[in-house]
Amino acid sequence: MRNFNPTNSVNPSKKIRKFKAHVSAFGTTQLHLRNPYVIAWWSAAFPGFGHLLLSKYLRGYALFIWEILINNMSHLNQAMVFSFTGNIAMAKGVLDHRWTIMYIPVYLFAIWDSYRTTVDINRMFLLAERENAEFNSYVMAGLEINYLDKRRPLNAVIWSLFLPGLGQLYIHRVVTAIFTMMFMVAFVYYSNFLLAVHYLFMGDISQATEVLDIQWLLFMPSHYGFAVYDSYVNTVENNKLFESEQRKYLIENYQLNRVKIPVGEFK
Template sequence: MKSNQSNQNRNKIAQISVFGTTQIHLRNPYIIALWSVAFPGYGHLLLSKYLRGYSLVLWEIFINQSTHLNLAMVYSFTGDIESAKEVLNLRYMHLYIPVYIFAIWDSYRTTVDLNKIYLLGEKEVSSMQKVILKPFEINYLDKRRPLVATLWAMTIPSVGQLYNHRIFGAIFTLAITVVFMHFSHFLEGFHYLLLGDVQKSTEVLRAQWLLYLPSFYFFTIYDSYMNTVENNKLFEVEQKKYLKNCYQPKGFTVKKGVKVN
């Protein structure tokens, strides 16, 4: 009995808690690596490696702010190479590249390893608990709509994650959203743009903080959509296994039909 239980724990690929549903599923290593290229830490967050992912995201913000890398990129895009050289802080510049490359390599390597673990343990999905009841929170495994998650994520980052009941991810995402919006003056610039005052809109924006927003915004949309799809697959697999174990006779076999010409 003990060896049976330890074997199930060894092959477990999904866990539901009050903070969300964590699971291992097949992923494309190149897609995960590309999200790490867009922003170190994003690839690890897609893998549910939260501590490593959050650490890399915070490191990227810190080192980027210290080197003024985003501002230098803006000057480079506009052809002002001399200004790009002036704003770069060389004291921190060489700290940026090793961690950036590590985030890409580690997210790719981890994806390959987790894919192997999934293939070994996919038959143990039915061993997970379906409903979690706690005094301050309830979580349960059910089907949700990927389109709804996408639309909510498009309104403001973190809402799509709340729809999927990913509490830690939603809190972290919302906090980062407030920081980016505050320091980039994005909403203020957007307000002036709606009024037709393009010059004022451009003046209030802070390029160093503004460049974080595109990758961050689209990542939260992709993350919400992808997790909804995979949670739905987990729900279907669990239901299929439950019905098979509880209602299908032990000796049941699917017989091949006779082909009629």
């Protein structure tokens, strides 16, 4: 294991300005290029998801909890289901306008801020990539051990399909994994999803439909999609980071004496 030294390897007197990644006991946080429109789309699908993809956890969790609270108080999901089925009058009747109007500005802020932040982080990544500074690639703490290595993106997707959060545990995104699993349990419980599945297996389709709580059920598709996408993308990017760190280490320690071959000999 290399000792991490916060100085530039080329010029030891120069302090490192921007790190490309940080490995901690709770996960690996890194900068990499992202599509601002994709991040903004995830914020539109569920406020907070775009920021979580950017590793802006505090802002993402705040927006996520705000979405659940205000959405439930305004009955927005129920109104969406009624509007999708053509029951516009019922959609208007179920909405609580006191909460709906409060929902709009925060929803727009989540989309705008995730887009703006993505553009800024992309610039930071280009600067950090150019500096190519050293960062810690291994950490051993009292609670966890974390290190860079290569893992299979398909495995992360499969585990996320079993239960959102397991894919994040597979790649050691511990905080996001716990957060994702906790809310998935809440969504499944309050939507009566497993009870509806039970009635469905018994052949009682009408009862299965009746017990479902649409307000909570509509949170689940976005939650599943985010868990799969986040685990896949971060597995791919962690693999790239591992290769980049190994390449830098090998060049600095095993490629000091380069052999020069005259080009003319091959003509």
